[in-house]
Amino acid sequence: MLTAEENETLTRVGPGTAMGRMMWRFWLPIATTAQVPEPDSDPLQANLLGQSFVVFRDSSGVVGVLDELCMHRGVSLALGRVEDGGVRCLYHGWKFGVDGAILDTPNHCSDRFRKRMKAPAYPVVEAGGLVWTYIGPKKQQPPFPHLPFMDVPEENRAVIRANIACNYLQLYEGGVDSSHVGVLHSNQANPTWKAGEFTANDEDDNPGALSVADNAPTLEIEDAAFGFHYVAKRVAEVGDDGIPAHSIRATPVFLPVGRVIPAPTVEFYVFEVPTTDTETATFIVIYGNRPVSRPRFMEMLGLDDERLFDEDTADFLAHRLPRFGQDRRSMATGWTGLRGIQQEDAVLALSMGPVVDRTKEHVVAADRAIMHLRAQLLESVRRNEAGQHPLGLVADYGPMRSPCDTDLEPGRAWRDHVPGNREVTTVEDDEQMATAS
Structure with missing residues (x-):
């Protein structure tokens, strides 16, 4: 649980605020x-x-x-x-x-x-x-950052913006919460889970398609130059020796506003950019090693629904509609009464109000990555206010990767699947190396 003062620091981003001054550095x-x-x-x-x-x-x-x-x-x-x-x-x-x-x-x-x-x-x-x-x-002014999606041909990349009328942190926290994927996005992850069954979604470009039915993953977190990365370990099956096999999904979280969401054949780079205290511009970049279809991802995200999204202005309109545009009748066969991953994420963030009061929440073990994000943002603010570099100031994110639903062999560390994440260095480290040489 956060204090009211911590929540205020995390959510206020305008001129004269500590969070705003920290984010100016990027x-x-x-x-x-x-x-x-x-x-x-x-x-x-x-x-x-x-x-x-x-x-x-x-x-x-x-x-x-x-x-x-x-x-x-x-x-x-x-x-x-x-x-x-x-x-x-x-x-x-x-x-x-x-x-x-x-x-x-x-x-x-x-x-x-x-x-x-x-x-x-x-x-x-x-x-x-x-x-x-x-x-x-x-x-x-730091060096301009290099990100992997900048290197692919234009046809291998789709770029989407959605303006959402709530504080950036509500959306950012949702993006680092792996335990909600199998529940909120169950229409993509496992449409039959309410019946006690599991049917894997075979869409290899869908980040909501889980390979196993475990909705209570174990989280392991490690700090990195860009912020931190964490793995959600889901039990896949238990072997004859009684040792469970795991499927892992690793998520890099790069400060101050970014994360990578994996799918088997593409990666989603998502930036929750605060425009004001109560409005966020969500930028989604989907890229891979083959051409990608923007209309396909607009449908997957639920942003092809003209009631809820205005393509010309990039405004997400659900906050203007009764029940945020939810279709209660469709809940007889679906889960949320909403359609699409971004539509579901955005509506639930909007339902919290413009700026949620985190002093009233009750967090559990599945929220560890969210709590770690808050701690890192607060530490980054503290460092910036002390005249130091903020956390996550990186010039080259090229080695950063996010494996999706990968089998973890017994006795092998999950970090072995993301060696590049440890190769990323901060601007401060680069400066020190340049000075030493």
Whole structure:
């Protein structure tokens, strides 16, 4: 159980908060490439850590991230025109480049002013189907991180964004909770479990498809440079010698907002990016060694339901509907009255309210990874406030892996299945090695 003060620290992310200052230290996704699809396309209003920005692609195809409000009189640049190499405010026509340079001030004809002043602009990298930005202190800007899904051909990757009206931690905690998979997602994991039977789902791209029926996995956790990884060990069968065989599912949890969800043939990289205290942008990147179908994953996640998800705005709409859009009649044959993994996860997180009061909960052994996540986030905040590097500041996540439902041989350690996770190093370690050499 958390104290009220700890819960406040974990959930408040805006300017002036300790969690916000810690998350400033990381490159974070602010948009998908598809949201600013072509040169001079419509600008995008985007929130990140309680601040408002405009994201736009200029005439040469370069993406910029600026403060949303025009530095002249505070009008939203997200209403503006993107043309002739910049974004132009509608109010008085001031135009800004992706670097914040003032390109035109029609109502103030002063070259000296334009050269002397500059709009707040932020570093941007476009990679892996996402637009990334860094809004923290310039002197503390880390190297841009490399993630495995950035290396595959575009057709081998699907990128999805969903804006969900609740605090990021409710969604993040759900993502590191392996014990809910066989229950909440039983329509994917084991549709016959209510009848006391187990029928394995043979969809090799479905992260909800468990290979065994055990809904009370044993969790083992180990800290790593990126945060931590843990294994959920599920009993598969008991041998003639009385020793149980296990199926393991390993989950890397990389701070401050990411995790990897495995399926046999693809991996899901999920980022729960706080836009405000009570809103989250969930970015999901699915990739593998073969072409992936975005419509297939939209259906699997339940985001093809137009009642609950607006593809144009990326808004998840369940909080506006009675019972969050739940179909009670379908519960006669299904489990939740909902359809799809993300739809189920998001609705249950929404049902907690905008920011859940964790002082009233009663955690059990199956919640160990959630408790560890909270402890690491609080420790990361403490370190950042003390002038140290936060936990999980990594430049290269390339070796990180997440095996799905793998047989664990008796006497073999689960860590042997994820050797690359131990090879990841922090920015601090890299700096120390560079100094030593």
